[in-house]
Amino acid sequence: EIVLTQSPGTLSLSPGERATLSCRASQSVDSRYLAWYQQKSGQAPRLLIYGASTRATGIPDRFSGSGSGTDFTLTISRLEPEDFALYYCQHYGFSVWTFGQGTKVEIK
Amino acid sequence: QVQLVQSGAEVKNPGASVKLSCKASGYTFTTYYIHWVRQAPGQGLEWMGMVNPSFGSTNYLQSFRGRVTMTRDTSTSTVYMELNSLRSEDTAVYFCVRERPGALHGMDVWGQGSTVTVSS
Numbered sequence: 656e657i658v659l660t661q662s663p664g665t666l667s668l669s670p671g672e673r674a675t676l677s678c679r680a681s682q683s684v685d686s687r688y689l690a691w692y693q694q695k696s697g698q699a700p701r702l703l704i705y706g707a708s709t710r711a712t713g714i715p716d717r718f719s720g721s722g723s724g725t726d727f728t729l730t731i732s733r734l735e736p737e738d739f740a741l742y743y744c745q746h747y748g749f750s751v752w753t754f755g756q757g758t759k760v761e762i763k
Numbered sequence: 764q765v766q767l768v769q770s771g772a773e774v775k776n777p778g779a780s781v782k783l784s785c786k787a788s789g790y791t792f793t794t795y796y797i798h799w800v801r802q803a804p805g806q807g808l809e810w811m812g813m814v815n816p817s818f819g820s821t822n823y824l825q826s827f828r829g830r831v832t833m834t835r836d837t838s839t840s841t842v843y844m845e846l847n848s849l850r851s852e853d854t855a856v857y858f859c860v861r862e863r864p865g866a867l868h869g870m871d872v873w874g875q876g877s878t879v880t881v882s883s
Contacts, residue, residue, distance in 0.1 A: 690869035692808075699858055699876055700800075700808065705869035712871075743808055747866040750822055752798065752810040 657681055659744050659755035667763040674731040676758045678744030683724045688747040691720055691729045694757075695740045703742075704729065734760070765789035767797075767859050767874035774880045775849050782845040783877045785859030792840040793817040795861040798870060799833065799844045803855040813862070814842055849881045 658681040668674055678689075686707035692700040702711040704720035707727055717732040731738055739762050744755040770784040785797060798813040812823035814833040821833050832845045842859060857877045860870040 688866050692869075694808075699860075699873035700870075701873070702869045702871045706867060711869065745808075745869070751824065752813075752866075754800075754808040754810065756807045 656751070657684060657746060657748055657753055659746055659753055661742075661744060661755035661758045663758060664756075665759045665761060667761050668734055669763045670734050670736055672734050674729075674734055674738070674760055676729040676731075676742055676760070678722075678727040678729070678755050680725045680727075680746060684746050684748055686723045686727070689720075689722070689727055690745045692743045692745060693738075693740050694743065700743065731760075765872050767861065767872055769857075769859060769874040769877045772878040772880070774882065776883055777850055777881055779849050779881075780845060780847045781849060781879050782843055783857055783859075783879070785842045785844070785874050787816075787840045787842070787861070790861075792835075792837060794863075796864055797833075797835070797842040798860050798862055799831075799857060800860055800870075801855040801857045802876075803852070806855075809855075811844070811857075815864075816840075816842065846879075849879075851881050853879060854881045855879060 660679045662677045689707040691704040694700040703714050708720045719730045721728050742758050746753050768786045773781050775781050793816045796813050799811040801809050811827050814821045816835045830847050835842045859874040861872045862870045
């Protein structure tokens with residue numbers, strides 16, 4: 656079973672700053688099956704990135720994804736007020752979908 | 764527009780069963796898998812399983828096998844998720860979400876969530 660570990664647990668930043676979120680897999684994974692989601696309080700998650708680096712429809716270009724093997728990164732180049740939320744990475748492998756435990760991006 | 768609309772909140776006693784629905788619209792129902800993902804209060808996301816609406820085939824997370832059943836009704840473009848032998852730990856928001864077959868495009872459209880509370 657692949658385990659995804661996200662860090663940090665909480666990221667305290669100001670609007671306009673750059674956010675770098677990490678997702679580490681317990682073993683090397685196929686980056687084609689790595690996705691990122693944003694979830695705001697009381698809402699369903701929203702797909703941001705799939706295939707490790709492809710933005711989903713309608714996602715602003717300040718969001719970018721990168722990585723391969725065991726280490727993946729979600730970067731928000733300049734935080735907007737609406738970007739303060741929870742972020743999850745997700746992977747598909749061996750017929751199982753797995754989520755990381757999440758990173759909260761909060762206003763400093 | 765493409766949407767998944769879920770059934771309403773449920774309150775169940777321990778040991779009971781719950782059956783949630785997820786009605787798809789705005790796209791061809793049989794061309795996307797439907798998954799169920801749950802989120803306990805203050806916790807992260809947990810994938811439970813999926814159904815292929817085209818054939819009705821399913822794939823469940825090991826920890827739910829024997830307790831969960833996912834079915835579909837192509838005549839109404841609706842997917843159902845039944846969870847049996849409920850316990851307090853099953854208290855959560857349950858989301859249905861669609862995925863283009865192949866796992867290459869993530870899960871792009873989510874239902875609004877159905878809250879299930881298990882309490883005596």
